[in-house]
Amino acid sequence: MDAEKHSSQTALFAAAARAAHPLVDNRPHLLSDEVAQRLCRTASPSPLDYQLSQPGSPVLAAARLASCTRARFAEAVVSETQADQVLLLGAGLDTVANRRPAAPPVSVWAADRPDVLSWRSRLFHEAGLNDRARCVPADLAAGLDLEDLEAAGMDLRRPVLALWLGVSMYLTPERCRDFIGELAALPAGSRVVVDYHLSPEHRDEAGRAYAQAVAAMAGHAGEPWQCSTAPGTVAGWFVGHGWRVELDVDEAAATPEGFFDRQEHLSPMRLVRLLHAVR
Template sequence: MRDDSLPSQTALTAAAARAAHLIVDDDPLIFSDSLAWTFLGDRAEELLGFHRIHGTHLVLVGARTAVVTRGRYTEDRLAEAIRRGVGQYVILGAGLDSFAYRSELAGRVRVFEVDHPATQRYKREVLADSGVVIPDSVAFVAADFETRSLAGHLVREGFDPTSPAFVCWLGVTMYLTREAIDETLKSIGAFAPGTELVVDYMVPADLRDADGETYVTSVMPVAAENGEPWLTFLSPREMSALLEEAGLAVTEHVRQRDAVDAALWDRRDALRPFDLSMLARARVRSGE
């Protein structure tokens, strides 16, 4: 069962993987999260120790690969959106994401971090203890993806539903029912035309490679024991159907290998792309 006094275990392990990328993996770095270590708090040595000692283990390699590729892809797309004039950034399942506190682009957008209240409390406490100032441009939005009031929560925190936004939804869909995914996508589909979404999803067994299958069989039971079971796997066709039904036009589906520049896979370390999860990119269609 989840302990509501603590942040999500998933949020902690994802932050640990981002931090470990800067320590365990060689150049070229795929994604640089300079604050990830800070968010681990007093568990930093414990969580990073696994990567230091067992950094070439397939599960840890897979975790680092997933978080750095999706992070790099998403923030590259966000930078493009900001250059187009988009002024709102919604991070669904924000966890211990650090964009608003480290990126030079953060001052050019209003950032809405949507997540469970316990994770948000922990995050704010760690930031305060570390002397990191929370910018006025950041809004913390407490929401449950099994409910249907996402837009209402956002608007109450200052979100402008008439202006386009960039929305990212990473590391979450596998933990939700298909119905909950559908409801959240429909909420996003009702945002202003031109709103862009980047979302990742776990693929079913027939689309995984050997490394991806080993990762799932190793991690899925542990996630369930920790109270965060994986509930939904989607093929690109199934994800496209959900997006289209929600009013979003699909731009692309991207494998881990193709999420970043090919030169970044010319490596001497253990980091490598898996066929395990994919990223989908879509935009809210203009009204008829």
């Protein structure tokens, strides 16, 4: 089997961005992901090497900002809400299950395409790591079957925190809207954290340049960007399906105060927004 054919190059690109951030950027760091560093080292050539050799590349720096900011934002919601059931939608190489402290205990499920989950498992094995997330095969473009989650041990009588990161832009707008409705079948009190892209007219120059570069790469890898909207549109989709939007902000607003003042390579970019909704 051609392992490269069944990998997700965008997931590897995001993992390398998280891995590189504490190695090449100034403090304060948004997060530290040593697990991602080990996963990236299993690939040859490693995408982490590109990050380390060209930390000032605008595309690579913007990838570090986007990947780390959304992960930090999501993990803050996990901590603040004391969620003990976390669902990774389009998990890729998300490492939150391995980076969470042992107490309080959190159960994590990783939902993604079967081929991507097999690739994920192989990388964890080659890195000498035990993947603490429970894998649930699912093609989000076709829907999410809650019975599959229940069969994998999720208690659907209690709230679930779904982290839908780095995925919405790869679905069509119609599929994104419908998927939000499908998630409304989760138990009352459940939450969703999602990142989404602004449409071209709402981006700044840095956002447009990054979008152009990464969209070309993602499309070449067979994972083209399809969904981008005006601010407030995705929030409207959530509200229309019975969710309450807690927060809907530009990526830069989710960084610590004064963060960019200390950074050599990272700067604000208007492309990505982060949303937190509750049932």
